[in-house]
Amino acid sequence: MVKDWQLVVGLEVHAQLLTRSKIFCGCPTTFGAEPNTHVCPICLAMPGVLPALNRQVVEFAVRTGLALGCAIQEKSVFARKNYFYPDLPKGYQVSQYELPICLGGGVDFTLDGAERRVRLTRIHMEEDAGKSLHGVAADGSSGVDLNRAGVPLLEIVSEPDIRSVDEAVEYLKALRTVLMYLGVNDGNLEEGSFRCDANVSVMPVGSTVLGTRCELKNMNSFRFLRQAIEYEVRRQVEILEGGGKVVQETRLFDPQRGETRSMRSKEEAHDYRYFPEPDLPPVRVPASWIEEVRRRLPELPRARAARYQRELGLSAYDAAVLTAELGTAELFDAAVSARAGGAEAAKRIANLINGEVARIANEVVVAPAAGKLTPAALAGVARLAEAGTIGGPGVRQVIEQLFRDGGDPDAVVAARGLAQVSDGSAVEAAVDAVIAASPGEVERYRAGNQKLLGFLVGQVMKAMKGKGNPVVVNAVLKRKLEEGGA
Numbered sequence: 001m002v003k004d005w006q007l008v009v010g011l012e013v014h015a016q017l018l019t020r021s022k023i024f025c026g027c028p029t030t031f032g033a034e035p036n037t038h039v040c041p042i043c044l045a046m047p048g049v050l051p052a053l054n055r056q057v058v059e060f061a062v063r064t065g066l067a068l069g070c071a072i073q074e075k076s077v078f079a080r081k082n083y084f085y086p087d088l089p090k091g092y093q094v095s096q097y098e099l100p101i102c103l104g105g106g107v108d109f110t111l112d113g114a115e116r117r118v119r120l121t122r123i124h125m126e127e128d129a130g131k132s133l134h135g136v137a138a139d140g141s142s143g144v145d146l147n148r149a150g151v152p153l154l155e156i157v158s159e160p161d162i163r164s165v166d167e168a169v170e171y172l173k174a175l176r177t178v179l180m181y182l183g184v185n186d187g188n189l190e191e192g193s194f195r196c197d198a199n200v201s202v203m204p205v206g207s208t209v210l211g212t213r214c215e216l217k218n219m220n221s222f223r224f225l226r227q228a229i230e231y232e233v234r235r236q237v238e239i240l241e242g243g244g245k246v247v248q249e250t251r252l253f254d255p256q257r258g259e260t261r262s263m264r265s266k267e268e269a270h271d272y273r274y275f276p277e278p279d280l281p282p283v284r285v286p287a288s289w290i291e292e293v294r295r296r297l298p299e300l301p302r303a304r305a306a307r308y309q310r311e312l313g314l315s316a317y318d319a320a321v322l323t324a325e326l327g328t329a330e331l332f333d334a335a336v337s338a339r340a341g342g343a344e345a346a347k348r349i350a351n352l353i354n355g356e357v358a359r360i361a362n363e364v365v366v367a368p369a370a371g372k373l374t375p376a377a378l379a380g381v382a383r384l385a386e387a388g389t390i391g392g393p394g395v396r397q398v399i400e401q402l403f404r405d406g407g408d409p410d411a412v413v414a415a416r417g418l419a420q421v422s423d424g425s426a427v428e429a430a431v432d433a434v435i436a437a438s439p440g441e442v443e444r445y446r447a448g449n450q451k452l453l454g455f456l457v458g459q460v461m462k463a464m465k466g467k468g469n470p471v472v473v474n475a476v477l478k479r480k481l482e483e484g485g486a
């Protein structure tokens with residue numbers, strides 16, 4: 001039944017900005033402090049206090065807007081969004097409404113090899129609310145933590161351009177990567193510094209009239225986002241096929257049960273009684289400042305991936321994996337310049353990062369660049385592998401140790417005896433012994449059963465305790481077999 005229906009999604013991302021202080025006061029923004037220790041009269045909403053806008057917030061908004069191709073507005077206005085909630089002591093949130101700082105733009109990404117673009121409606125600046133904590137006190141009562149009140153956010157609103165769950169996830173990943181490259185957001189979904197609400201509706205396939213949408217909240221992982229949208233599509237289709245109507249509302253995703261449930265009926269904008277914030281003048285961003293921010297934009301992930309393909313001959317896949325995290329891309333670039341070996345060496349380093357380094361990083365659940373492996377050490381491993389000093393198993397062990405403990409690859413190879421034996425006479429002795437011990441296999445190989453070469457190589461490697469250089473072993477073995485057979 002779902003196949004007769006087209007999914008339509010628009011996403012609203014709230015990204016916490018990496019400023020040191022809050023948006024309208026000097027309180028710190030660090031996560032995880034004791035409740036209500038990062039507060040002052042301004043963010044506690046004491047009567048008579050006045051907000052003062054943090055300039056860094058505006059700069060981060062402009063930087064983000066430029067990176068996403070938005071039109072930066074030279075004049076934007078803060079507005080009060082009025083609503084009551086225990087974690088909002090002012091009774092309103094300072095946000096932007098009619099005149100946001102960025103309009104338009106879009107997020108580009110690749111999905112199944114095809115280029116996609118999801119357009120943005122707008123980006124605006126706002127303050128975060130506090131956090132209600134339930135059942136924290138000894139008597140089971142609730143409390144409010146206002147450390148987060150006044151922490152600066154960007155709200156990034158997409159057009160309803162998304163047509164599948166995969167597209168929603170790829171859009172979010174691409175947006176998150178860009179924000180992290182820009183240094184404006186840490187991309188942490190679990191701590192809530194990158195969170196997303198989804199507006200989900202369905203319409204009959206072929207229709208252009210959007211259905212009634214529901215807003216989904218509380219999806220703090222890509223997996224939950226996927227589950228929540230999939231559940232919501234089934235729910236809405238079931239209602240529509242049963243002759244019912246979807247009610248516009250806000251729904252909360254319950255990760256335990258894998259379903260969404262009604263939280264509150266959806267407010268319309270007029271319910272919030274928006275009006276311009278009288279305590280803050282309009283935000284003016286002179287064109288000269290916009291140009292200055294533009295000049296300082298870093299190389300963005302897609303441009304970097306394109307450069308890796310163009311200049312270093314990496315595959316689209318390798319380039320995409322390397323650029324997904326800024327730290328990984330920086331590790332790669334630094335190792336490539338330390339090795340200075342051209343495209344061949346770059347490819348080897350890419351394979352090391354996307355292979356052994358990613359494997360060990362994955363095991364301890366950190367990013368590839370989070371270990372103690374330095375670019376110089378990584379370049380050293382690439383050099384040792386290229387020279388045939390260490391083979392596959394040696395590379396694995398060296399990378400593991402360098403990732404965990406740091407150090408110098410040559411020293412690790414020497415200390416742990418990981419060097420391969422490439423010495424001709426040592427290999428010849430092992431080959432001779434194996435040929436002598438396996439007369440049956442040798443005879444069949446010489447009679448034309450080429451597959452037995454693999455078996456014989458394995459025997460030689462075993463005799464050499466895995467340290468034989470496979471290239472040398474292969475060459476010596478083949479020569480001896482052919483000599484003897486002639």
Ligand SMILES: [Zn+2]
Pocket residue numbers: 022025026027038039040041042043044150
């Ligand atoms: Zn404060």
